[in-house]
Amino acid sequence: MPTKKSKPSAFMMFVNQWRDKSANDLSLNDAIAEAGIVWANMNLNERTPFVQCAIVEKRKLQKQKKSYANDE
Secondary structure, X not given: OOOOOOOOOHHHHHHHHHHHHHOOOOOHHHHHHHHXXXXXXXXXXXXXXXXXXXXXXXXXHHHHXXXXXXXX
């Protein structure tokens, strides 16, 4: 049985990208704290790509979940 994945959030998608570009040496907790400050100062237009990616990923996970349920 596949492992359960949590639903992605726009913020966590931003954190992962921000960490790769700006703070690769930080732990995940530290990156979340620092990226949170950046995220809070972003406007809606800057956040939109991450929100859209989270929606796409959520739909993919829902399709996979339905597929696994049908296979059982």
